[in-house]
Amino acid sequence: MLTIPRQIFQQKISLQQKLNLFWKWLNMRWNQALQGHAQVAKDGISFDVRKNHYQLIQYIFSGKDNLIPLLSKLVDDKGLFIDIGANIGMISLGVASASNCTVIACEPVKSTFSRLCKNLSLNTNLKIFPFNCALSQSLDLMSITNLDSSGVNQLINTEKPNLQACLSLTLDSLSQIFTTLRVSTIVIKIDVERHEVNVLQGGVGIVLQLERPIAVCFEYFSPENLDEIHQFLTRFNFLPISVDSQGKIILSECKAIDSSNALYGNSHLLKS
Structure with a gap:
């Protein structure tokens, strides 16, 4: 089970460095999804995420719904x-x-x-x-x-x-x-x-x-x-x-x- 890496934003580095780390992590998880699927937790809910679940992926990583x-x-x-x-x-x-x-x-x-x-x-x-x-x-x-x-x-x-x-x-x-x-x-x-x-x-x-x-x-x-x-x-x-x-x-x-x-x-x- 994978959760959103909040610890990235808790580090004592610049905002731009935090964003760079986050996008690297996101790209890694996206590539995993492209190869199959990944289980991700969001707000206490577990999801089985696949590459064509574009709305779910957007919700998990942006929180916008x-x-x-x-x-x-x-x-x-x-x-x-x-x-x-x-x-x-x-x-x-x-x-x-x-x-x-x-x-x-x-x-x-x-x-x-x-x-x-x-x-x-x-x-x-x-x-x-x-x-x-x-x-x-x-x-x-x-x-x-x-x-x-x-x-x-x-x-x-x-x-x-x-x-x-x-x-x-x-x-x-x-x-x-x-x-x-x-x-x-x-x-x-x-x-x-x-x-x-x-x-x-x-x-x-x-x-x-x-x-x-x-x-x-x-x-x-x-x-x-x-x-x-x-x-x-x-x-x-x-x-x-x-x-x-x-x-x-x-x-x-x-x-x-x-x-x-x-x-x-x-x-x-x-x-x-």
């Missing part, structure tokens, strides 16, 4: 976090570790799902349950691109070569889990490469109308896409929200929290 601390403020140990498009589990692990909540992690690509399970096996103290499935507007068998451990795989509605079959569930089909676990707050993260509205359509019968605090965080790819999802969610009384410096959930004047992510909540969340 605004979603993990934000989403962790919305859910506690009695809450449920649903990670739709979980990839290799970076967000699931980060939120579960910070909040001790229960997590459902859905990843449809088989090769990526195996990497997700590997990372979960290194952190068995966390309550994360992986599902090898997609989420959409109906229960179905769908096709998805098959880029190993990629964050840009997409569900495809047409027949094309080199696609992989995957099972599609709906948010409403997962609703029995909410009842069984007796969860308080539900936080749903959607990162599905232009399939966001389809995912939300699968929750119109039950989930989006539940009388309990619910937050929806989603990635958008254009202003038009953001407007489309905004119009859909406001039909169910979900509005843009943010979290202030005291950790209080408040209405936001902006539709998005940054250039690629948005956060919405229902009235029950704002009252909680």
Whole structure:
């Protein structure tokens, strides 16, 4: 197991010398990753890092991921976090570790799902349950691109070569889990490469109308896409929200929290 070498920055040398040592160390670990994989610890979480895990590598070495601390403020140990498009589990692990909540992690690509399970096996103290499935507007068998451990795989509605079959569930089909676990707050993260509205359509019968605090965080790819999802969610009384410096959930004047992510909540969340 390898941890970030904080001792480099504790040495009595110039800042530039410290940075040079750090980048030499980083290059060494990167070369190891290129040859296979390495286990790295970050914030008490163990990861199996491979050369194509670019988002995870960036998070480990830069610490930059605004979603993990934000989403962790919305859910506690009695809450449920649903990670739709979980990839290799970076967000699931980060939120579960910070909040001790229960997590459902859905990843449809088989090769990526195996990497997700590997990372979960290194952190068995966390309550994360992986599902090898997609989420959409109906229960179905769908096709998805098959880029190993990629964050840009997409569900495809047409027949094309080199696609992989995957099972599609709906948010409403997962609703029995909410009842069984007796969860308080539900936080749903959607990162599905232009399939966001389809995912939300699968929750119109039950989930989006539940009388309990619910937050929806989603990635958008254009202003038009953001407007489309905004119009859909406001039909169910979900509005843009943010979290202030005291950790209080408040209405936001902006539709998005940054250039690629948005956060919405229902009235029950704002009252909680």
